[in-house]
Amino acid sequence: MQNLTFDNTFIRDLPGDRETGPRQRQVAGALYSRVEATPVRAPRLLAYAPEVAKLLGLSEADVTASDFTEVFAGNKLWPGMEPYAANYGGHQFGNWAGQLGDGRAINLGEVVNGAGERWEIQLKGAGLTPYSRHADGRAVLRSSIREFLCSEAMHHLGVPTTRGLCLVATGEDVVRDMFYDGRPRAEQGAIVCRVAPSFIRFGNFELPASRGDIALLKQLVDFTIRRDFPHLATGTTTLDREVYQAWFAEICARTARMIGHWMRVGFVHGVMNTDNMSILGLTIDYGPYGRVDNFDPDWTPNTTDKHTRRYRFGQQASVAYWNLTRLAGALISLFDDAVEPLQAGLQQYADTYMAAEEKIITGKLGLREFQEGDRELMRTLQEWLANTEVDMTLFFRNLADLDLETPELAGDNLRLMEPAFYDQEKRQQGTPAFNDWLARYANRVSQDALPAAERRGRMNAVNPRYVLRNYLAQQAIDRAEQGDTGGIQDLLDVMRNPYDDQPGREAFAERRPDWARNRAGCSMLSCSS
Numbered sequence: 153m154q155n156l157t158f159d160n161t162f163i164r165d166l167p168g169d170r171e172t173g174p175r176q177r178q179v180a181g182a183l184y185s186r187v188e189a190t191p192v193r194a195p196r197l198l199a200y201a202p203e204v205a206k207l208l209g210l211s212e213a214d215v216t217a218s219d220f221t222e223v224f225a226g227n228k229l230w231p232g233m234e235p236y237a238a239n240y241g242g243h244q245f246g247n248w249a250g251q252l253g254d255g256r257a258i259n260l261g262e263v264v265n266g267a268g269e270r271w272e273i274q275l276k277g278a279g280l281t282p283y284s285r286h287a288d289g290r291a292v293l294r295s296s297i298r299e300f301l302c303s304e305a306m307h308h309l310g311v312p313t314t315r316g317l318c319l320v321a322t323g324e325d326v327v328r329d330m331f332y333d334g335r336p337r338a339e340q341g342a343i344v345c346r347v348a349p350s351f352i353r354f355g356n357f358e359l360p361a362s363r364g365d366i367a368l369l370k371q372l373v374d375f376t377i378r379r380d381f382p383h384l385a386t387g388t389t390t391l392d393r394e395v396y397q398a399w400f401a402e403i404c405a406r407t408a409r410m411i412g413h414w415m416r417v418g419f420v421h422g423v424m425n426t427d428n429m430s431i432l433g434l435t436i437d438y439g440p441y442g443r444v445d446n447f448d449p450d451w452t453p454n455t456t457d458k459h460t461r462r463y464r465f466g467q468q469a470s471v472a473y474w475n476l477t478r479l480a481g482a483l484i485s486l487f488d489d490a491v492e493p494l495q496a497g498l499q500q501y502a503d504t505y506m507a508a509e510e511k512i513i514t515g516k517l518g519l520r521e522f523q524e525g526d527r528e529l530m531r532t533l534q535e536w537l538a539n540t541e542v543d544m545t546l547f548f549r550n551l552a553d554l555d556l557e558t559p560e561l562a563g564d565n566l567r568l569m570e571p572a573f574y575d576q577e578k579r580q581q582g583t584p585a586f587n588d589w590l591a592r593y594a595n596r597v598s599q600d601a602l603p604a605a606e607r608r609g610r611m612n613a614v615n616p617r618y619v620l621r622n623y624l625a626q627q628a629i630d631r632a633e634q635g636d637t638g639g640i641q642d643l644l645d646v647m648r649n650p651y652d653d654q655p656g657r658e659a660f661a662e663r664r665p666d667w668a669r670n671r672a673g674c675s676m677l678s679c680s681s
Contacts, residue, residue, distance in 0.1 A: 157265075161379055162262065166184070170182070177282050183368070184259075186235065187236060187258060191227045201318070202215075207265060207347065226279060233261045234260075235258050239251065241427065243427075244427070245460075256276060256279070257351075258275050271347050274351055275346075276346055277296060294673065295439070299438040300344045303316035305650070309619070309647075312433055314436050316347070332455075350430075353427055353430055357372060361481070369486070374391050378391075397496065403433070403476070408469075408508055411472045413508075414468055415469070415509075416516065417443075418465070418544045420465045420468070422441045422454040422677070426478050429472070445544070445622075447534065449534070453622070477498065510522040517611070518551075523599075533593075540578045541578050543572040550572060553608070556593070557604075572663065618660050622674050622675065
């Protein structure tokens with residue numbers, strides 16, 4: 153563990169706060185503040201991801217050593233670690249919020265592994281920082297479990313994401329008003345270690361731009377390009393408008409591809425504020441996220457958003473575009489206020505997302521290549537899924553097993569879909585429409601002339617058997633709060649191979665049970681964590 157190679161470029165190459173420590177304050181002219189984690193009383197390692205440990209060069213013996221738990225609880229530092237909290241702003245629910253910053257996240261440093269890859273290590277829930285505002289800088293066990301599990305589940309689904317190294321219980325209580333109803337209660341505290349090539353987000357650029365600090369903005373942009381987009385800066389000593397334009401266009405394209413993956417697997421972020429948007433197109437900051445059970449474009453998992461549903465499932469692509477326009481506004485001074493280069497980047501987003509949608513349609517339906525009319529075929533299906541209250545994950549997975557050579561056996565095919573229906577009355581009402589759609593789909597598939605086995609393989613490669621449903625995560629949380637971490641490990645193991653049938657683990661691939669429809673943690677969640 154002592155041999156990890158740290159190369160902490162963010163704090164080495166960029167200006168920091170002159171003041172150290174967690175005193176809450178406005179920080180101008182600086183991109184970070186040095187601050188150490190607040191030690192905890194009785195840290196205990198609850199779980200870790202071996203794949204992420206390997207990325208950093210850590211062995212199983214390293215992880216299971218007591219020294220590891222102390223470090224990732226924030227009680228000590230390894231040589232080379234230089235903790236800090238980043239300073240950034242952001243638009244929250246469509247409104248400029250000013251300075252935000254890492255309110256409970258503390259970066260430990262940047263590890264360069266044996267393959268030359270750079271990985272930032274960050275503790276979430278590690279205590280007060282200058283950006284904690286009126287909070288305590290801590291995190292509760294339930295939200296930490298959810299972030300740790302979902303980070304890894306999303307990675308194995310093929311969705312760009314930050315990773316989860318480990319989960320540590322602090323042995324201390326944290327008081328939270330989970331429902332914002334004036335009834336706070338003590339909950340178990342925890343810290344999750346997040347790992348990513350970079351934690352820089354849209355808001356890092358918005359804050360200096362909002363303050364008119366163009367020199368600081370340019371310094372951060374140049375740093376980000378050289379460190380995180382080095383292919384754009386090869387052979388250049390001075391970065392110019394052409395490089396900036398290519399950089400913004402790549403951010404737009406990466407963001408579009410990420411959103412495409414969200415839509416493919418039914419993921420809803422829940423809090424798509426600009427301070428929660430990664431510059432690398434990674435899924436970041438898992439708060440009140442959720443997984444669509446019954447297909448519903450208007451569903452949001454966030455109780456804070458239940459009235460306006462700004463961040464609902466079906467609007468995520470539009471919100472991402474809006475967020476990119478905010479980033480464009482922050483960067484416009486680098487282009488002498490010319491909008492054309494930034495508009496080109498936004499068009500790149502639209503074009504990339506359109507291509508991603510076409511790929512989703514062909515993949516989920518098992519088609520050889522996209523054709524005119526396929527978008528309407530999918531739109532009709534999605535309307536039926538929503539009106540009939542059908543489970544998105546189960547439907548598309550089972551779709552691969554239907555008999556399309558004899559679509560007149562629609563009744564038999566419908567029975568194969570039985571596990572996906574939440575309402576039997578709606579199922580009966582929706583049968584004629586399903587039969588009509590199935591006949592259209594069978595005709596379209598016949599045009600491709602793909603062997604059934606090949607079509608099924610294509611579909612099962614993009615339509616997962618297992619996803620981290622909210623109720624599954626809540627069951628693991630319930631067990632962990634009683635001292636049993638087995639549920640966390642069970643989910644890690646299952647979600648490691650989400651596209652494979654796993655005999656004996658069928659219970660993890662069932663639709664949401666009725667008892668979980670409206671239970672807290674299993675349907676909507678609050679931002680309280």
